[in-house]
Amino acid sequence: MKQTLYIDPRIRDNVFVPLVLLMVLVSILRYFVTKLMYSPDSPALQKVQLSHKTLKKTILEREANFEKDEAPGLELDIPKTLEDGVKSSDRETNALARSTRIRKTCEYLPEDSVKIRKSYYCHAEKGYLAKKVAAANPMAMMNPDMMGNMMKQNVQQMFNMFLFTVIGNIFSGFIIAQVPFPLGQKFKAITQQGLNLLALDPSYVSSMSWCFLLIFGLQGVMSLILGDSEGLDEMNNMMMGPQAQMMAGGGMGGEQKNFQALFKSEKENYEILNYKFKLEDAEDAFLAKYKK
Amino acid sequence: MASTRETITNHQEHLKKLVVNSKHGFTQVKALIDYIINLKDSQHSELIFEKGIEVFTQHFTSIDDSNIYQVEEFFYAALEVKQIEWAHVFLKFISQKFPQSVKSLRLLAMFHESAQDLDKARAIYNELLSVNANDFHALKRLVCMERDKGRLNEAIGMLNAYLESNQQDSEAWMELTEIYLARQQYEKAQFCYEEILTMQPHNYLVNTKYAEILYSAANGENLDTLYLARKYYSHALSLQSDKKGAVQTRALWGLLQTCKGIEGLLKKEDAKNSEIIKTCQEKIREVYAQAKNGSSIKVEGMKAMQ
Numbered sequence: 001m002k003q004t005l006y007i008d009p010r011i012r013d014n015v016f017v018p019l020v021l022l023m024v025l026v027s028i029l030r031y032f033v034t035k036l037m038y039s040p041d042s043p044a045l046q047k048v049q050l051s052h053k054t055l056k057k058t059i060l061e062r063e064a065n066f067e068k069d070e071a072p073g074l075e076l077d078i079p080k081t082l083e084d085g086v087k088s089s090d091r092e093t094n095a096l097a098r099s100t101r102i103r104k105t106c107e108y109l110p111e112d113s114v115k116i117r118k119s120y121y122c123h124a125e126k127g128y129l130a131k132k133v134a135a136a137n138p139m140a141m142m143n144p145d146m147m148g149n150m151m152k153q154n155v156q157q158m159f160n161m162f163l164f165t166v167i168g169n170i171f172s173g174f175i176i177a178q179v180p181f182p183l184g185q186k187f188k189a190i191t192q193q194g195l196n197l198l199a200l201d202p203s204y205v206s207s208m209s210w211c212f213l214l215i216f217g218l219q220g221v222m223s224l225i226l227g228d229s230e231g232l233d234e235m236n237n238m239m240m241g242p243q244a245q246m247m248a249g250g251g252m253g254g255e256q257k258n259f260q261a262l263f264k265s266e267k268e269n270y271e272i273l274n275y276k277f278k279l280e281d282a283e284d285a286f287l288a289k290y291k292k
Numbered sequence: 293m294a295s296t297r298e299t300i301t302n303h304q305e306h307l308k309k310l311v312v313n314s315k316h317g318f319t320q321v322k323a324l325i326d327y328i329i330n331l332k333d334s335q336h337s338e339l340i341f342e343k344g345i346e347v348f349t350q351h352f353t354s355i356d357d358s359n360i361y362q363v364e365e366f367f368y369a370a371l372e373v374k375q376i377e378w379a380h381v382f383l384k385f386i387s388q389k390f391p392q393s394v395k396s397l398r399l400l401a402m403f404h405e406s407a408q409d410l411d412k413a414r415a416i417y418n419e420l421l422s423v424n425a426n427d428f429h430a431l432k433r434l435v436c437m438e439r440d441k442g443r444l445n446e447a448i449g450m451l452n453a454y455l456e457s458n459q460q461d462s463e464a465w466m467e468l469t470e471i472y473l474a475r476q477q478y479e480k481a482q483f484c485y486e487e488i489l490t491m492q493p494h495n496y497l498v499n500t501k502y503a504e505i506l507y508s509a510a511n512g513e514n515l516d517t518l519y520l521a522r523k524y525y526s527h528a529l530s531l532q533s534d535k536k537g538a539v540q541t542r543a544l545w546g547l548l549q550t551c552k553g554i555e556g557l558l559k560k561e562d563a564k565n566s567e568i569i570k571t572c573q574e575k576i577r578e579v580y581a582q583a584k585n586g587s588s589i590k591v592e593g594m595k596a597m598q
Contacts, residue, residue, distance in 0.1 A: 047392045048423055054415045059384055060400055063391045074411060076418040078431070079453035085425020086457040098459040101490055108493035110520055113486050279523040283568060286526035286547075291571050 005204065007175060015174045015207055019167070023214045026163060027222050033159075037152050088133065092259045095128060099266055107278035114275055122270050129267045133259040167211050168194065174207040175200075303331065314343065318351040325362050340369035345378065348385075360389060367399060371406045379403055394420065398429055410437060428454065428461070435467065444471055462491055469505075478509035499528035500543045507550050515557050521550045522568070541579055548572040548596050573597055 049065035053073070056064075099121050106114045121128045172194045183191065183202040192200065194208035205213070310324040321343055328336045344366030347355065355363065363382055370379035383403050387396040401416035414437065417430040431454055438447035451468045455461065465487040472481035482505050485498075492498045503524035510517035525547035532540050551569045555562070580591045591597060 048394050048397065048420070049392060050397060050416065050419045050423075054419045058400055058404070058412065058416075059380070060387055060391065060397065063387075071415065072418040072422045074414055074418065076422060078421065078434070078450050079456075081421055081425050082431075082453050082457050085421075087426075090426070091457045094458050094460045098487075101460075105490040105493050108489060109486055113483070116483070279527050282523040282526040282530065283564065285530040287567060287571060289530050290575055291567075292574065 005175065005178075007177075011174055011176065015171055016176050016210075019171055019176075019207060019211060020214065022167075023211065023218060024221070024225075027218055028225070030159065031222070031226060037155070089259075092133060092262075096259075096262060096266060099129075099270075103269060103273060106273065106275055111275065111277060118270055118273070122267055127267075129263040133263070164211075167208065171207045171211070175204050176207050176210050177205045179203045179205060307336075311339070318347070318354045321347060321351070322359060322362065325365060329362075329365055337369040337372040340365055341373050341375065341378070344369060344382065348381065355385075357389075360386065364399070367403075371402060374406070376403075376407055379406065394424070394427065398433075401430075401433065405433070405437065410441075413437065428458065432464070432467075439467075439471065444475060447471055462488055473505070476508075478505055478511075481505050482509055494531060496528050496531045496539070496543070499524050499531065500546065503528060503543070503550070504546055507546065507553070510553070512553055513557070515554065518550055518554050518557070522547065522554065525550060526568075541576065544572050544576050544579070545596070548576070552596055 049063070049068065051068040051071040052061070052064040052066050053071045054064070055061050099117075102109075102114075102117050119127070122130075124130065175195070179191070181203065185202060187202040190212075191202055191209050192204065192206045193212070195206040307324075307327065310320070310327055313320040314324045325340060325343055328340055344363075347362075347366070363385055367379055367382040367386065370376075370382055380403070383396075383399055386399060390396045397416055397420060401413040401420075404410075404416070405413040414434065417434050417437075420427050420430040421434070431450065435447045435450050435454075438444070438450065448468065448471055451464055451471070455464055455468070458464070465484050469481050469484040469488070472478070472484060482502075485502050485505055489498055489502050503521045506517050506521035506524060510521060525543050528543045529540060529547065532543070548569060551565050551572070554565055555569070558565070576597070577591060
């Protein structure tokens, strides 16, 4: 059965063209909004204001913060500053990474050195892996960073919701185009969203589906218009919403790892560590290679 | 840039070509500076500094946001060749673009450090650290300042505290190794250098240096450590290819010296040890005979070769 539908040219003028224009404009708008909201978080670009006491008689004197009174001056207890200031999760991640590295290449270390490190990590009471790490802080959700992120994500969601509502209300129910090849019945869900005609051939595309196709299909065009493909990729990541981010990053940014469990498994890894010194026959290898 | 690095076989000549080209205009100067930055070679500081002056005097209006990083490079070069006035000019340019940025402040502190205004530099680093404890650049500069003044205890304390919270930093482990070596605390140096060894177990130089530390730690009387040193020297040498021109002599001399030490301690004939000594001596003779000016070095006269 071959159907032929003649689509009213007024649909092209009043639906198709405005829809494409709307999508392009919204993409551009969204690009700039994301750019505004997700300002780069590079530590090198962070602003910092030092006290006037520190910057006195330097060329940056004018930038100093005159209100700030306390400055460490020449005396700063560095071990304490690091102890308090470095995030506990950073510290434990680094310790775990080092421990893994040592386990993996321990064959190249003399036996005594491996033993020292093993006892540093696995000593029953004083070992690094035996220490208590504060469990994930439930109040972490409340800190301003997290709140800010959540709000931004919500704004994104709102944006998407708004867009789809507008399109659903104004442009729904039109047949806009036909793909020039036959499609199976299963494609109805993709090409004919918002239409409920069982008998219609799936190669006809409804306005709603056209809108979805545009969201993904416009990326190339947008990178031509804006000339910034990296920023666009980032924006699309944001657009996918928290679900996609969760899948990609293995948890939301602020979520904390359970170090207690990681420590326990690392300790077990040490217990099954099968140490064999790789350099036992190094002299023979040397002689085999260099002896005439 | 990675691809160009591989295709260029003779870096010296390429550099010369770029230097000649750079007389023609700003783009060529930029290409030259980019190339030197990529080489990561500090011996070209003078050249960079010279070009920096050229850029600032002749092409000042062409500097835009895309080559601020080159101005930073000029600044470092100026510090290295001790041209404080020019460093001041470069720094002023950067800090006008980025007032209140951590990096500008760090550069400012480096400037004062270079001008021997150590207290000012220290105050800035300290405050940067107290604002953000993760600012390891500032911390490392503080360590360097302590080391420079010869206050090794303080430097070790800071590095220890830093390594406590960042156990993966190879640079810091290396620095700590150097400090312990300077104080002749070889066991501690050995511990720190083992961290580097686990990061690069297949590196000839790392293995050689570790063996050297072991040899020094043995102090000519600890037989077990000497055996270990012998193993690491041998391992380093078997990592190196046996082709002509490969760097081997440092480890060969070390191995020879270690085996002599073992021989002296054993006080009896050990077939394997003597074999290694023989092989080393032969190899050393071979290497020096092949070298261009090898004849001017009298290998035979050296004590270890007898």
